[in-house]
Amino acid sequence: MRIAVTSKSGTEVDQHFGHARRFLIYDYRSHNPEQISEVEVEKYCSFDPDHPFRHRQFDAIVDAIKGCKAVVTAQIGELPKMELEKIGIRPVIASGPILEALKLAHDSICGGQCKGSMRTGQDCPH
Incomplete structure (x- = not known):
């Protein structure tokens, strides 16, 4: 399963979705997640108090x-969260x-419940 992470440090989840200028992309396999790439992006947040959706x-x-x-x-606004969910990407808040x-x-x-759960120690089918 591929999972994107917002991180300034490269070791911690420590950045707001809208402030991220890069996403670390991991291939999650039980007991052995591996960073497979890093992608640079223009940050989403414009610091506009009205928070318009920036398509x-x-x-x-x-x-x-x-x-x-x-x-x-670490954090995400309600509108980008809903838009991610609409396209099948689950936003997960963590630090x-x-x-x-x-x-x-x-x-x-x-x-x-799947075989990729760290509880079972088996390979994830995703």
Whole structure:
């Protein structure tokens, strides 16, 4: 399963979706998540108090994280969250170590029931 992560540090989930200028892309397999790429994007947030939906920036981010089932981020606005959900990408709010957040994202999609759950120690079929 592919999962995008917002991170400034590269080790922690420590960035707001709208402030991210890059997304780390992981291939999550039980016990062995691997970073497979890093994609740069124009940040979504414009700091406009009215928070208009920025279609061009959002569409570019979606294109950059194509194939991901989830986005792990420290925070996300309600409108981009709803738009991600509409296209089948689950926003997962987390902070702390990336590896723990990847497990959380995976299990939130699979409910911890698939073979990829860290509880079973088997390969994920995603």
